[in-house]
Amino acid sequence: MSEQRIIEICQSAKIIVTCGTGGVGKTSVAAALGLEAALKGRRVVVITIDPARRLADAIGLGEGKGNELQRVPLDASGELWVTMLDVQETFDSLVRDTSPSEERTAEVMNNSFYRSLSRSLSGTRDYMAAERLHSLHNDPRFDLVIVDTPPSRNALDFLESPERLARFLRHPIVKFLVAPSRGGLRFANAAMQPVLKAISMVVGGDALTGAASFLKVFDGMEAEFSRRALIVAKALRSDASNFVIVTAPSADALTEADHFVSELSRLGISLQLIVANRMPPRFGTLTATEEQAAAAATSGDLALAHDLIAGLCEDADAADASIASFVQRTTGRFPQVATAHATELPTDIHDMASIRALAEQLAASPSRQ
Numbered sequence: 001m002s003e004q005r006i007i008e009i010c011q012s013a014k015i016i017v018t019c020g021t022g023g024v025g026k027t028s029v030a031a032a033l034g035l036e037a038a039l040k041g042r043r044v045v046v047i048t049i050d051p052a053r054r055l056a057d058a059i060g061l062g063e064g065k066g067n068e069l070q071r072v073p074l075d076a077s078g079e080l081w082v083t084m085l086d087v088q089e090t091f092d093s094l095v096r097d098t099s100p101s102e103e104r105t106a107e108v109m110n111n112s113f114y115r116s117l118s119r120s121l122s123g124t125r126d127y128m129a130a131e132r133l134h135s136l137h138n139d140p141r142f143d144l145v146i147v148d149t150p151p152s153r154n155a156l157d158f159l160e161s162p163e164r165l166a167r168f169l170r171h172p173i174v175k176f177l178v179a180p181s182r183g184g185l186r187f188a189n190a191a192m193q194p195v196l197k198a199i200s201m202v203v204g205g206d207a208l209t210g211a212a213s214f215l216k217v218f219d220g221m222e223a224e225f226s227r228r229a230l231i232v233a234k235a236l237r238s239d240a241s242n243f244v245i246v247t248a249p250s251a252d253a254l255t256e257a258d259h260f261v262s263e264l265s266r267l268g269i270s271l272q273l274i275v276a277n278r279m280p281p282r283f284g285t286l287t288a289t290e291e292q293a294a295a296a297a298t299s300g301d302l303a304l305a306h307d308l309i310a311g312l313c314e315d316a317d318a319a320d321a322s323i324a325s326f327v328q329r330t331t332g333r334f335p336q337v338a339t340a341h342a343t344e345l346p347t348d349i350h351d352m353a354s355i356r357a358l359a360e361q362l363a364a365s366p367s368r369q
């Protein structure tokens, strides 16, 4: 039993990642946790790696461009900021940060393959999400970074991308290709075909020819890329990171929640919190059976009302039971996981008032372990 585990997480986590299937409330919960932490005095940034603008819209902010940080006006001792992920902008600043000279920066920026990289190299978006997380995590302006993931079964792929990239950059074939020697000629050589085929399996398809010159201009910079990539990978597995699965009580959402539990387990990442969101609200204090008995004992409108409430109680009981069985399945893998609940609010979550209402419910729900 761990009371208010959610408060503890908001007070001490350095990274929080919300995941779950589409529409369960990942973005709303990310914002609510951000608000809760800011109210506790922390300087929080919520980054959404989903290209949809739902986060800024939910918080009621206007258009923010690229990686721009937008501060949410808040009467709190802490701060709440939101931002999105601009893949190209993130890659550009990574190049600027790691490049040994301005000339080299310009050379990379002018490389045609580099310019089209965000489209051609599979996994670039994932890698840049990890890189952005690295830079926000190391930004002295923030105490806590909350990552809101997109509605995709593969939403956690970005967690693996740092290692994938580091592995790729350390691969003997890549080392061979970027080694300063006869350079581009290597690619023209027929003997290189099997090597190229092997690389194409790593970087994905037709990106290859361009990748050759790209790797050349990157010569020397890849060490810093790998270093940063591995720092993020480590931070994500440390105690400072807290993973949250958001789910609704529906069978579909719970099947997907099971999938995310397996994914986290496969990635060696521990799950700290389950948020059961969009739960049917409870009316009154009587159980479904008591309401049914009351319906039988009365007549007319009152009986009808008791009958209706009995039905709603049954829905709420069924939702509770589905969540309880998901929690039980999950504790098999993650014994320390806590659970917080929030009901379906009467309105959509589209402004700070509704995010606050959600945050209050989450903070007040007795966390169960």
Ligand SMILES: Nc1ncnc2c1ncn2[C@@H]1O[C@H](COP(=O)(O)OP(=O)(O)OP(=O)(O)O)[C@@H](O)[C@H]1O
Pocket: 020, 021, 022, 023, 024, 025, 026, 027, 028, 029, 050, 054, 149, 150, 151, 277, 278, 279, 342, 343, 344, 345, 346, 347, 348, 349, 350, 358
């Ligand atoms: N507790 C709640 N009460 C009422 N409406 C809610 C609640 N939680 C989420 N919603 C609504 O459900 C919709 C989806 O919420 P949200 O965008 O937070 O989910 P998401 O998991 O991030 O979705 P996506 O997978 O599309 O990114 C929104 O319209 C939001 O207002």
Ligand SMILES: [Mg+2]
Pocket: 026, 027, 028, 050, 054, 148, 149, 150, 151
């Ligand atoms: Mg979302």
